[in-house]
Amino acid sequence: MATGLARGAAARGKRIAFGDGRRIAWDQHSKEIFRGNPNIAPPGSEADPDLEWIDYRTGHRIYNRLDRARRRWIWNMDFRPMPGELLFDQQELAWAAGVGTGFVLMEPNVEEFKSWASNKRWAADRYDAVAARLAADGAEIVQFAHGDHRIR
Structure with missing residues (x-):
């Protein structure tokens, strides 16, 4: 943000x-x-x-x-966030070019970083629903190989 x-x-x-x-x-x-x-x-x-x-x-x-x-x-219901941006250096861009294109990376297995804000963690079925919708539109879904939940 x-x-x-x-x-x-x-x-x-x-x-x-x-x-x-x-x-x-x-x-x-x-x-x-x-x-x-x-x-x-x-x-x-x-x-x-x-x-x-x-x-x-x-x-x-x-x-x-x-x-x-x-x-x-x-x-503050009047607040409207503007999309943020991440900037990458040449080494990061070169690495990304070697990984490939045309896929969506999703990772539902994130560590708890705010134990008092559990509502910030999406339920696994929501990730599954988003992945299914993207796949139905032709996207290839990729997930890291760690954690308990595998996207269906």
Whole structure:
């Protein structure tokens, strides 16, 4: 979602800094996901003049907020995310070219990364339904060879 929020910044001569306006907030995945993205400012560039700050970080999301008194989430129903983008270097593109084209990679066996957010994990039958629909449209479905569920 963050790469979608930042999309187009470089074309305006800007970079997006995600954080509180003083400190850029990155997690353990940010370096890999944002690598090579000219729209996103890394930690250490907080004082640079080309920054636009977006208060998008742990505990501060644009699409919802926590109502602590009533212990529930309030959703921003007007929020519409922009599709994000991942940028690949030449080595990654060369590797991908060797893997082939014309298939859809699906992997239903993902590790639990937020035990308190089990609703973020899709049920296996949903993966099966999407795979069946794509296959009916002529797509070749490929799955990694690990985990408990094999796509049907």
